[in-house]
Every structure is written in structure tokens, then in C-alpha cells.
Amino acid sequence: MMYKCSFISFENERNADELLLPEGIYHKFDVSRQLTLRAGASSLNVNCLPTGRGDSQITLKTSHPLFSSIPRMENILVKLDPAKNSLSIGPVTALLIDHCHEDKLNTHSLKEYFTECQRWFQLKGGLFYLLPVTSLLKNGSEAWVFNQSEWQKKIMLLPHVIYNRSHSRKLETHPLYESALKRTEGQSVHLFNSSFLSKDIVYKQLRNSKQLHPHLPETVQGIDRIDEMLSIYKDVFVKAVNGSKGRYILRVQQRANDYLVYQNSFTSKRTLTFPTYSSLYKQLQSWCHASHYIVQQTIPFVSVNDQPLDFRFLCHKNHKGTWSVISSVGRIASEKQFVANIDQGGQIESPLSIMTSLFPHEDGKVILVKMKALALSASSFLSQHLDGQYAEFGIDIGIDGNGKPWIIEINSKPSKRTFMDNERVRPSVKALYEYSYNIWNEKED
Structure with a gap:
């Protein structure tokens, strides 16, 4: 059974945790024993009391800091399971972001995306917040929660779903990050897109598919093979395996008497020519770490x-x-x-x-x-x-x-800028909510 109502929590100085339920919900449970309240990956045993007739608000009075910090929600989905005497609110979704101070958060490149996610979750009946990766690594609970008209730092319970939008590749190789991933899995948190994809790993995987291999440009590892590729194709791309946003990419063309190079990351001069292969390769060596680049056939x-x-x-x-x-x-x-x-x-x-x-x-x-x-x-x-x-x-x-x-x-971790301006709510925001809702709904079944 699914309901939509408002939810508010208060800090209760007494040890008893109390949940005030609208009568229509209250009478569906065995109130002679405690009810289990679930929010995100956390649960709390509470005593139940009825509110007045016609009241559609659920009120929690608790001494538990994670539950008392849940922000006021005017529109949240509530799933009832009378057989288990449990009530779940959700979906609760966190966006994993790099550590960010409050003043930087307001100028963050994804600020509009953050706000759009929060508004859509609020409209549909969910809770969305921002989880700094530093908090995840320390097994902490500090997060950014939208309250009134601004993002505020609060302690928050673990969510149902974490979408990894951290942009630190270095972080993903840290032992603490791997431990954090295992810990969230053990806490029944669904974390997805756990790492960046390097260009060489993607190619090596896709070429194993008979269906996909014919749609891949010929690709080799390392700039030391550029001479071999130029002798075959005369026109190649040289790409950093961990490059993003169109950076650290070169296009190299072998012409009758020289080599033409297009680039946008190593020098202010976008187009360069080299009279010999030796001079070209020497320059590439100074720009590129040999093993961290791939050379790829240019498709016309x-x-x-x-x-x-x-x-x-x-x-x-x-x-x-x-x-x-x-x-x-x-x-x-x-x-x-x-x-x-x-x-x-x-x-x-x-x-x-x-x-x-x-x-x-x-x-x-x-x-x-x-x-x-x-x-x-x-x-x-x-x-x-x-x-x-x-x-x-x-x-x-x-x-x-x-x-x-x-x-x-x-x-x-695709860009959130690639959407048509006439889309009032970008499809990726709607998809994140639907994915989170389904994960939450499935877990509670």
C-alpha cells in the first residue's frame, strides 16, 4: 500500500520514539507492538499514536539524531507493510560529489542539476540530498540538504541509492574508497556508476562483442605505435585514456611532405606542422605519457x-x-x-x-x-x-x-549540459528518480 503525505520530525528528549500517524494509516497496523520505521538504509522501532481526523501529516518524535534531522517534507511517498508492521518513506537518493565548501556549492558547475533533482524528487514524493565523498570515506553522515531556499549542511541517514558524480579519478584508486564501496554494499545501499571508464578499457571490452566490434575504430595502446597506425590510415586520433570534456586529444595527419597536428590542450597554438616523423614524435613524447594514450583510426x-x-x-x-x-x-x-x-x-x-x-x-x-x-x-x-x-x-x-x-x-559520468533547452525537466533527472523509486520499491517488497 502506497500513500503520499507530509512528514515532519522533532528531537525528543525522552528515550521513547513516537510516530504520530493519520488515522487511516494508524488503523492498518498492530499498534499493540512497536512499528518499524524505515528511511533510506536506516530503521527505527517506534511507538504509534493516532493524529486527528483528516490530518495527512506523519510526525516523528525521536531522540535518534539521524531520524530527527530528516527535513520537513510536504510530499513524501509512504509504503505500508502491515504484515511486517513496518512503514517506509522514500525513495531516498544521494548524489555523491567532491568535497565542496558552502560558497563553492552556490557556484558549482552542476548547481542547476542539483536543484532540478531536488525539485523533481520533492514533486514526485522522494528525498534527495548531496553527499560529499569525504563523508562517505569517513563513514560519516554530513550532507547537503535543501531547506527553504538554500543548501544546508546536516547529518543525514544513509540513502537507498547513491549516484556517484565525484570527478576525482585519483580518489577512485584510494584504498579508503574501495572500503567505502564495500561498506555501503553491506549496508544495503545501492551505489551505481562507481568509477570512471578509461578509453582503453572500454575498447578492450567492446571488441569482445561480435555485434559491436565492427562499429569500433581500429585502436592501439601507446604513442609508440603511432608510426604503425599512420602508415596504414594516414590520419589518426591520439587520446588520453582518462581524458574528458574533449581535452588531451590530438588529431595527426600524415601528408606528402609533413605532418599536421590539431590539438586544444597542450599549447595555445591549435594547429602545428612537423617536417619529419622524428620531430613529430619528439613533441608527442613531451606532451603525452606513452602508455596513458591510445592511437585510433580516424573515421571520415x-x-x-x-x-x-x-x-x-x-x-x-x-x-x-x-x-x-x-x-x-x-x-x-x-x-x-x-x-x-x-x-x-x-x-x-x-x-x-x-x-x-x-x-x-x-x-x-x-x-x-x-x-x-x-x-x-x-x-x-x-x-x-x-x-x-x-x-x-x-x-x-x-x-x-x-x-x-x-x-x-x-x-x-556524462555531462549534464547536453540536453535541449526546451526540456523543462531534463530526462536524466526523471530517470534518476524512476530508477531510485524502483530500487526502493523492490527492496521493500
Whole structure:
């Protein structure tokens, strides 16, 4: 049985924990014994009392600091289980973020996303908060909770679901982080997208799929193999395996009498030429740690007004393991850029309008369907073969002149800027709520 009502908690100086329930809910339980109140991954045994007729508010009076700190909620889902004499409020979801001071939180690059998540959870009947990774590592309970009109630091109980949005790759290799992941699992907390995905690991996994391998550009590890790749393809990309936002990428072209290099991360000069391979390789060595880069065949993708073009498909998994494309955008590189990432100035357009302008109308629609199917296949395959839980991927795909889709890159912490401005609530926010709701509902069954 599911209800929607308001919830408020008070600190009770007495040892007894009391839960005041609307009569319609109160009479569904055996009140001669204590009821179990569940919120997130925490539970509390409480004595029950009825409130007045027509009252739809649940009031908790408790001496337990984690439960007394639950913020006032005007709209929360309550699940009743009379057979177990338990009541659960949820879903409770935390977004794992890097340590952030209050003044920095108000200028955070994901501030709009944070606020949008909080508002949507509040509207649908859930609790959303921000969990600093420092708190997770220390097994602490400090978090950022939205109260009134601002984010406030409070102690909070463990959630049902944690979505990892920490941007520290170094942190993910720390022993304390691995211990924290094991601890949350032992506490019945569902943590997903537990780590970044490096480009080399993604390629090694996907090439094992007979279905996906034909859609991968030829890729080798290390800049020491660039001569071999240039001798075959004449045009290659050199990418940092842990690069993001279109940074630490070079495009190298072998021409008749020299080598042409495009780059945007190592020097202010975007285009450079080298008369010999020796001079090129010497420069690459100074820029790139040999083993931390891959060299990839350049696929001649279709473009828009001679500007590079690719497509970002945001894929999300529900609690049953089924993946769906929840949003898609076409990304067109800005002038003088050779990558289409939004962080490098790329602009967003509707995929369908782009495809039907580049190909005959029906052909463009069919190719777009194929791209979505490829994104879903890649998401499903990766989530089955990677360690840890993954429920969201950003899949970057390019199209060659024959309409064949190619996988460029897969991100486990996709940008929250790649959505159309006319979407009032971005699909990734809605998907996070639905995923959290299903995880919570399934756990309580």
C-alpha cells in the first residue's frame, strides 16, 4: 500500500520514539507492538499514536539524531507493510560529489542539476540530498540538504541509492574508497556508476562483442605505435585514456611532405606542422605519457558546414536491467575546433533534423534508429561485463558517409549540459528518480 503525505520530525528528549500517524494509516497496523520505521538504509522501532481526523501529516518524535534531522517534507511517498508492521518513506537518493565548501556549492558547475533533482524528487514524493565523498570515506553522515531556499549542511541517514558524480579519478584508486564501496554494499545501499571508464578499457571490452566490434575504430595502446597506425590510415586520433570534456586529444595527419597536428590542450597554438616523423614524435613524447594514450583510426564522419559532428545518446537502466535511450542530441563543433564536445564550444541540435538534412528523409530516420540500437547494445554489454553497478552511460557516436554508425567514446559520468533547452525537466533527472523509486520499491517488497 502506497500513500503520499507530509512528514515532519522533532528531537525528543525522552528515550521513547513516537510516530504520530493519520488515522487511516494508524488503523492498518498492530499498534499493540512497536512499528518499524524505515528511511533510506536506516530503521527505527517506534511507538504509534493516532493524529486527528483528516490530518495527512506523519510526525516523528525521536531522540535518534539521524531520524530527527530528516527535513520537513510536504510530499513524501509512504509504503505500508502491515504484515511486517513496518512503514517506509522514500525513495531516498544521494548524489555523491567532491568535497565542496558552502560558497563553492552556490557556484558549482552542476548547481542547476542539483536543484532540478531536488525539485523533481520533492514533486514526485522522494528525498534527495548531496553527499560529499569525504563523508562517505569517513563513514560519516554530513550532507547537503535543501531547506527553504538554500543548501544546508546536516547529518543525514544513509540513502537507498547513491549516484556517484565525484570527478576525482585519483580518489577512485584510494584504498579508503574501495572500503567505502564495500561498506555501503553491506549496508544495503545501492551505489551505481562507481568509477570512471578509461578509453582503453572500454575498447578492450567492446571488441569482445561480435555485434559491436565492427562499429569500433581500429585502436592501439601507446604513442609508440603511432608510426604503425599512420602508415596504414594516414590520419589518426591520439587520446588520453582518462581524458574528458574533449581535452588531451590530438588529431595527426600524415601528408606528402609533413605532418599536421590539431590539438586544444597542450599549447595555445591549435594547429602545428612537423617536417619529419622524428620531430613529430619528439613533441608527442613531451606532451603525452606513452602508455596513458591510445592511437585510433580516424573515421571520415559526415559533418555540418565542414564542422565535425557527433551524437550523444544518454542511456539509463531501470531496476530490471533494461536499458533505454532517454535523450539524444547532435553536437556540432565550434569554428576552428576538431572535436564536437560542448565543453569545447560545440552547439546542440536535434538529431532528427540533422540526419534528415544530411541524408534523404527516410534514410536519416533509419540511421538514427540504428544509432540508438547501437547505443543500447553497448550499454547493455558494458554493464554486464564491467565490475560494479552501472545505470547511466553517455554514448558518443559518429556517422560515416555510408550511414554506418561508429562508437567514439562511452562515459560513465556524462555531462549534464547536453540536453535541449526546451526540456523543462531534463530526462536524466526523471530517470534518476524512476530508477531510485524502483530500487526502493523492490527492496521493500
